[in-house]
Amino acid sequence: AQSVxxxxxxxxxxxxxxxxxxxxxxxSVPPYLFWYVQYPxxxxxxxxxxxxxxxxVKGINGFEAEFKKSETSFHLTKPSAHMSDxxxxxxxxxxxGGKLIFGQGTELSVKP
Amino acid sequence: xxxxxxxxKHLITATxxxxxxxxxxxxxxxxxxxxxQSLDQGLQFLIQYYNGEERAxxxxxxxxxxxxxxxxxxxxxxxxxxxxxxxxYFCASSAGTRIGELFFGEGSRLTVx
Numbered sequence: 001a002q003s004v005x006x007x008x009x010x011x012x013x014x015x016x017x018x019x020x021x022x023x024x025x026x027x028s029v030p031p032y033l034f035w036y037v038q039y040p041x042x043x044x045x046x047x048x049x050x051x052x053x054x055x056x057v058k059g060i061n062g063f064e065a066e067f068k069k070s071e072t073s074f075h076l077t078k079p080s081a082h083m084s085d086x087x088x089x090x091x092x093x094x095x096x097g098g099k100l101i102f103g104q105g106t107e108l109s110v111k112p
Numbered sequence: 113x114x115x116x117x118x119x120x121k122h123l124i125t126a127t128x129x130x131x132x133x134x135x136x137x138x139x140x141x142x143x144x145x146x147x148x149q150s151l152d153q154g155l156q157f158l159i160q161y162y163n164g165e166e167r168a169x170x171x172x173x174x175x176x177x178x179x180x181x182x183x184x185x186x187x188x189x190x191x192x193x194x195x196x197x198x199x200x201y202f203c204a205s206s207a208g209t210r211i212g213e214l215f216f217g218e219g220s221r222l223t224v225x
Contacts, residue, residue, distance in 0.1 A: 034212050043114060043202055043216030051211065090155065094212040097168035099145060102155040 002027045002093040004074075006103035014111045019063075019078040021106045023091030026072065032094040033074045035065055036102075039087045047089070050074060061085070086110045115139065118203050118217035126225055130191040133220045137184055137205030143167070144186040145206070145214060146178055150199040161186055162208065193224045 007022040025031055032051050036044040048059025055067045065076045074091060088107045092100040115138035125131055137144050146158040148171075157170035161180035172178075175193075180186040190197060200221050204214040 032211050041218070043116070043204075043218045044214075045114065045216065046213055049212055092212070095157075095168075097160050097162070098143065098206060098208060098211050099157050099160050099168050099170065100212055100214060101157065102147075104154045 002029075002031065002095050002101050004033075004091045004093050004101065004103040006089075006091050006106050008106055009104065010107045010109070012109040012111060013081045015083055016080050019076070019081045019085065019108065021076040021089050021091075021108065023065075023074045023076065023103060024072050025074060025091075025093050027093055033065075033067065034092040034094070034100065035059065035063070035074075035076050036090045036092060036100075037087050038090065038105075044090060047076070081108075081110045083110050083112065114215040114217060116203060116205050116215050116217035118201075118220050120220055121218065122221050122223075124223045124225060125193060127193055127195060129193050129224075130189065131193065131222065133188040133190070133201050133203075133222075135186045135188070135203030135205075135217060137186070137203070138207075138215050141205035141207050141215070142184065143206045143208045144180055144184070145204040146172075146186070146188050147202040147204065148199045149202060149219070153199075155202075158188070190222070193222075195224050198222055198224045 035047040091103040117136040142163045158172040160168040200219045204216045
């Protein structure tokens with residue numbers, strides 16, 4: 001069965017600093033992996049996805065993630081945090097029928 | 113705006129009651145997914161429908177049921193409500209052609225008192 005684990009339920013960075021949100025996956029088949037973002041009082045929206053093409057995936061708002069099979073990881077990064085990046089971020093793996101299996105989420109705070 | 117509409121946005125009810133949550137998917141999307149988000153359980157997949165038929169089932173309680181109608185809107189019925197059912201219920205839709213690309217509504221927040 002597929003699953004994802006997000007390390008750290010809360011991450012705090014200063015504006016302009018590097019953002020690193022960690023995700024490890026478990027899958028018996030080559031996985032499709034995703035990062036979604038949830039802004040306050042909104043639904044989730046897709047940031048980026050990995051579908052076995054390039055291992056470095058670029059998404060919206062300057063975010064990117066690298067698929068590392070040897071480490072079973074799919075960490076999300078952004079070189080320079082902006083106040084508007086404050087949100088909850090979810091890593092997910094695709095399951096049966098196209099459903100998504102989400103991690104517990106990481107809340108990102110950005111300090112001025 | 114994702115194009116997915118959920119009603120009601122907020123709902124307060126009492127234990128033992130029954131409620132219905134409604135979801136209108138994006139135009140043309142055939143798949144509808146229901147998720148429950150709570151502080152202790154996180155985002156849990158409940159059930160998926162594709163063009164009116166149940167496609168996948170997750171951690172959905174027997175007290176809960178769902179259906180997708182011919183016009184593709186979906187309803188999630190929650191009955192014999194308990195305090196622990198208080199949560200944010202999300203509907204998402206997809207065209208089915210791009211794996212994992214789900215479009216989420218803003219959710220229905222259910223409070224059971």
